[in-house]
Amino acid sequence: xxxxxxxxxxxxxxxxxxxxxxxxxxxxxxxxxxxxxxxxxxxxxxxxxxxxxxxxxxxxxxxxxxxxxx
Numbered sequence: 001x002x003x004x005x006x007x008x009x010x011x012x013x014x015x016x017x018x019x020x021x022x023x024x025x026x027x028x029x030x031x032x033x034x035x036x037x038x039x040x041x042x043x044x045x046x047x048x049x050x051x052x053x054x055x056x057x058x059x060x061x062x063x064x065x066x067x068x069x070x
Contacts, residue, residue: 010063011062011063012060012061012062012063013060013061013063014058014059014060015059015060015061016049016059017045017046017049017059018045018048018049018052018059019045020044020045020048022067029052029057032055033048033051033052033055033057035048036048
């Protein structure tokens with residue numbers, strides 16, 4: 001459950017997927033579970049998200065816009 005009202009949301013909340021160019025984690029995570037070298041641009045975020053989740057990691061996203069690109 002993710003509250004939609006701004007006054008109810010604060011901090012981070014669970015997310016189903018990572019964003020490839022917006023991953024913040026400890027270096028140990030990527031040493032333990034490196035991103036697949038042969039999957040680029042089409043599917044790496046989904047497969048990496050699945051691998052993180054099946055290895056016990058939780059994925060969260062901020063409740064406010066932090067970065068933007070076109």
